[in-house]
Amino acid sequence: MKKIFLAMALLLATASSAHAQVVSxxxxxxxxxxxxxxxxxxxxxxxxxxxxxxxxxxxxxxxxxxxxxxxxxxxxxxxxxxxxxxxxxxxxxxxxxxxxxxxxxxxxxxxxxxxxxxxxPYSEGDVRFQMADVPHGAIAMRPYYSTPDGAWRRMMVYTPPCYHKSGDKKYPVLYLQHGGGEDERGWAIQGRTNIILDNLIASGEAEPMIIVMADGNSTDFTRSLIEDCIPLIESTYRVIPDADHRALAGLSMGGIQTLNTVIEHPELFRHVGVFSSGWWADANAPAGMGKDTEKYYSKLASDKDYFNSQFKNFWISMGGEEDIAFNNCRIMRGRFDDMGIKYTYFETPGGHTWPVWRESLYNFSKLIFK
CATH class of the missing domain: 2.60.40.10 (Immunoglobulins)
Structure with missing residues (x-):
């Protein structure tokens, strides 16, 4: 069963600001x-x-x-x-x-x-993605060894403003993946992840959380995430190491990696975000995205009640019909509807671009760990 989440105020604001005169x-x-x-x-x-x-x-x-x-x-x-x-x-x-x-x-x-x-610049008054006079968290670069790739990789780790002042307090973790043609720097720089979360945490709209942005350019992302990234984070940072306090999200290629991982390991993540993505609907999938997706549909269909109960948030967003992933996502959602998989859908104009993905992170991060 599909849920539709259309934040009309945000949609109208985004659409109207696209051509607003924001500098004099x-x-x-x-x-x-x-x-x-x-x-x-x-x-x-x-x-x-x-x-x-x-x-x-x-x-x-x-x-x-x-x-x-x-x-x-x-x-x-x-x-x-x-x-x-x-x-x-x-x-x-x-x-x-x-x-x-x-x-x-x-x-x-x-x-x-x-x-x-x-x-x-965004329209006047839209300060969601701008540096503000609020407490600021930090992004650190950490190396990790990717077992399936047999090589060293990097991850960017955001810690909230209160992390170093909160004693023994532990935090939930969002694992956040970039798209194809990008790397672990994408969300940290182009995506302005720290600015988005600093502002949301300061306003009380998002829970303080750690965000891990790993290198998704792996021969086996799921294995590297589970065997390398998560153990490193849970042994290094003060995190709550259970599914209720663990989220996985990604854009485009990272969205497919997210889907593949959470269907194979639904016991690990309670919150799922798929931005501008969807399993490939034809045989022309780029390298690394053309796995046998029917096996994932079969798993979902065979135990839909289990999957529906496992995911507290199964959130799918799209950048309108101009998004190059729109048709893949539309077909995937249709199959979810047919088999009774519950999800929330959010659509905002803008195509397959960073402004859309910033908007997706902004809205998704307000929902998780509540």
Whole structure:
């Protein structure tokens, strides 16, 4: 049986803010390198770029679509984009056909390469994803050895503001996975996980929790999570080591990894989040996502009452019909409905993008460990 959770106020706010004029004069992007004036955000949520390439014949900006840049007398190239939605956007510069990152921007591992990033301000009053004057937690990088991969990997671990001041108090843990073409830094940097949780914890809307962001680029994610990541966290941090205080969530590829893991090990997690994802509905699945999904459907169908009782929160979100995973998710939810699997569905406009996944984490984290 399906539950529909449509936070209409948030949907309307997100939709209306996508083209809101949130700056009254040009402001430099949050991710412009020091002393660089570009890229910058103009009124109307447009982005302006300036690139020095005096010997180039053609220069473009690739940001949602390709924009031709105009050559200036000094050998620089400039352009202004259409109005952009709020939040984080990857982009590239194309110089005479070669796609490269912008030397004026910070770089991020996304789309499987080093990509540039642009942060478009949210509408006035929407401070959910902005640094605020509240107590701040910390994100630490910890190495771990991945048994199935036979190699060292990294995880990013968020601890809430109260963690180091609370004596022997123990905390629940959310294991939060990135998507394909990204790594453990995605949620920590592009996703602004610490900012989202700091703000929610300060307002009392989310329980203080530890968040573990591991490297999902593994030959066997489920095995590495269970054999390597969870034991390390539970032996190193003050956590409550039971299913009631353990959650697993992920976006895109991380959503499929989440589904595979919780269906194989429903006894380990009471809270499940699947963002912009769903088991692949055809034979053209990318590498690592084309496992025999019918075995998971069979497990669910054979004991639906057990699975329904195990998961206190089975939360699925999607970035509207423009999300590239929308059809996979729609088909999966239809099969869940047919077999009587209970879940909550949340949809917000924005496609397969970080603004959507920030929104998903914001809403999911308010539900868990209550």
């Amino acid at each position: 004069e040009p402001v430099t992007s949050d991710y412009a390198v020091r002393r660089s004036a570009y890229p910058r955000i103009l009124p109307g949520s447009r982005a302006e770029f300036k690139i020095s390439a005096p010997d180039a014949r053609k220069v473009q900006i690739d940001l949602d679509k390709k924009y031709d840049m105009e050559r200036q007398p000094d050998g620089s190239w400039t352009c202004v984009t259409d109005s952009l939605g709020p939040g984080f956007h990857y982009y590239f510069i194309i110089v005479d056909g070669a796609r490269v990152s912008d030397p004026a921007s910070e770089t991020f591992f996304g789309c499987g390469v080093a990509a540039s990033g642009l942060e478009v």
